[in-house]
Amino acid sequence: MALYEISNHPFPTHTASSLSHHLPPSLLLPPNQSLSKQTISSPIFVHSLSLSLSLSLNLSVSVTMAVAELSTPLYTKTRLVHSSQLSFSSTHLRGHRRVAFRPLPQAKNARISCSVAPNQVQAPAAPPQTVDPKNKAECFGVFCLTYDLKAEEETKSWKKLINIAVSGAAGMISNHLLFKLASGEVFGPDQPIALKLLGSERSLQALEGVAMELEDSLFPLLREVSIGIDPYEVFQDAGWALLIGAKPRGPGMERAGLLDLNGQIFVEQGKALNAVASRNVKVIVVGNPCNTNALICLKNAPNIPAKNFHALTRLDENRAKCQLALKAGVFYDKVSNMTIWGNHSTTQVPDFLNARINGLPVKEVIKDKKWLEEEFTESIQKRGGVLIQKWGRSSAASTAVSIADAIKSLITPTPEGDWFSSGVYTTGNPYGIAEDIVFSMPCRSKGDGDYELVKDIQFDDYLLKRIKKTEAELLAEKRCVGHLTGQGIPVCDLPEDTMLPGEM
């Protein structure tokens, strides 16, 4: 990610074209010149990524890019990358395909356009990009076969097929999640599904590997798998979009840098959803910083209800329940009504005021106030870091479980008296939380994919004070991505690093 180390010039703002002379000549191409096809000679494995800027050493990609480092007092670090000049041509790496399965039709003109230009602040209501109807994501192997669910005796009672798009599909979280989705464990034994896997140029071979393993698993409910690198192809008619892919934070990168880098991805994906997904698509953003990524995404998808966008805080909720159970000496299924308030960051607020153990308020069961106020939250937040230390990698399996939980909470009625947490759009919330951000709050669902916020919530000074802090952070993050949400020039004043340990 050396591109981000280029300069620290003390000018307030620049257009991409005025900045391009600061870039090394090797990074410059004439505007709009597309890239030649690349080949990858060895298998490449990518943990958790998505379209994004594939500027790895493995790919000798030439790009036209302009990078601005803004450093007036108001700006800490904001990087602007010129969208229209950065594109990757599709490289489909068919070399080994014939070994294992039939040659498949190649998508033409697959491309990803990353990022926004400083002189072209996102206009969320812009008409959707026209999509070439032939420009579909590719079906894969056995999943290219035609079938008629209605004509088959045993599948006649099945529901209508739904399209589930997953970004970062070659990463470890997806590697757990996709098999859960395909098995029927999440959407049920009568819900056939089509998986639409979004990867990057670098991960395309790995995506083929994932698709091969899905084939070999013979899941009866999994009727279609397609893979691609263009969200405008992959998100076509998606009923669910599980946005897991994001760039990991590079060494020395601050949260503001990550916000901008990953924000670019979610501008693109929001626009793609707006253009081609189902009008009632449910979107769960997992890639970090997930709350503000979800905000960026929904701002770029004005034709999809803002209510349909979620930022995943379910793993935090699950971990909080487990820690309360451990402290109380009860099994974890005795803990209910657990809310995570706010941001998926260290300012998150696991709410022990409203949570219950065996139906009783937590404070009636756990008398250790010091533990609740000073250790409980930390025990949740450090969990990911401890896991990496022990296990050597991040908690992909339990993250995938929590994504499945988040989906199931929206498609099954919430048990009487209970609720679940999700990072959702605040406009119209009954708690007095600032509007127009994505904030984790307590939700209930009738099982129709929609939710309502829980009204009967208590607050005390301790809880309110902490909610204010995480709210302030989300408002600061929002100001920092104004260029990505159509809300003006970004102002980054994030005071501290609040990334959760174990999450990059």
Added chain:
Amino acid sequence: MALYEISNHPFPTHTASSLSHHLPPSLLLPPNQSLSKQTISSPIFVHSLSLSLSLSLNLSVSVTMAVAELSTPLYTKTRLVHSSQLSFSSTHLRGHRRVAFRPLPQAKNARISCSVAPNQVQAPAAPPQTVDPKNKAECFGVFCLTYDLKAEEETKSWKKLINIAVSGAAGMISNHLLFKLASGEVFGPDQPIALKLLGSERSLQALEGVAMELEDSLFPLLREVSIGIDPYEVFQDAGWALLIGAKPRGPGMERAGLLDLNGQIFVEQGKALNAVASRNVKVIVVGNPCNTNALICLKNAPNIPAKNFHALTRLDENRAKCQLALKAGVFYDKVSNMTIWGNHSTTQVPDFLNARINGLPVKEVIKDKKWLEEEFTESIQKRGGVLIQKWGRSSAASTAVSIADAIKSLITPTPEGDWFSSGVYTTGNPYGIAEDIVFSMPCRSKGDGDYELVKDIQFDDYLLKRIKKTEAELLAEKRCVGHLTGQGIPVCDLPEDTMLPGEM
């Protein structure tokens, strides 16, 4: 694994003591001297392993060991390791435990005894090793809490808890499988389970990480998780033993070397199962070479019915179904009656004579005889290799799916007219296959955990010839591990390397 490169002396056989002067002095300790505790300072991740000989560079283990290299014409390579002199003391690495969960009681005297002595050929009917009743595998975190399933309203209708032991529990296959087991997907929504995770000294921290992720997943049916490195602890009362852990084949190691190295593990685990598992434990061996490992295991567990031991060939069966579907242009759920005959190696025989597509014999649907006879089998066998090439790692997810399939096939009635493949004990088989080996054959189950071999099978010259070849290989493997099965001095005459590509 440099220990195995020590010598190639042309003497036919030796006792360990007569050989010990061939070993470097650094490897020698006085007989029966136990090892001092080791500490591991950084998290160690181990892909797929089990107790085994943890002679890694990460552990400065001192061992007493004698290695014999037998090289008469009958013996290609056989290594004998002196059991009674090799032991590891338990190192529980509690340093970080208090960060995340309560301190837990430590198992005392946990040890593993690896391998057999050349002068002490295994006596399978020997009395089971006495086990210290306090010497239990450790419960983990929230799973140490007591609960009473019978007393709880919502769990009253549940079945009796079953213990499922998994070896190689810190590896990638297990990382997929354990979460499938815990979710209820395999054993059903009314079957509470206890997971008993067997790892090695090296993987104990990783096992803690796995247990933490299981905690965080809040699976209601998962009532107990315990971890340990001693199979005599971990297999206690196991109703199922899923033996995934095995040493990967080192560079330059031949199949005979792997047979001996991993065979040692299965001697130990067979004895442990014999001593402490449920008398009707079902055992599925996944670690390679799985057929002969299963044979070794059952020979060392004479008090458990030989019929209860399985070698996993289900991934081969699933892949075969998928390849037939692709070739026939039908969805994979149309392929049935697929048998894999014989060894889980390149001599395996995917049976297209008896398999059916849409209820018709394969040959009536796929007329391309050349493809069936020359390309079909290869397409299955090369699958794992192609996957590694694309995906960068081995096919853990689909292997885990196939293990779940294998279990489900034993606990649910086989659909009318269909069957499944499993590597099972041949004694009494109706096909004329040599007795006293573990051979993949077509099975049907009433759903009671047991199975019967399918009688109505056709054979033709092509099929019989290939079955003979894989049978010959399994008989040769059996001769090669006579010292591990109680059947005398080993004679290794394996002519070629038949490991499947992509499996080490």
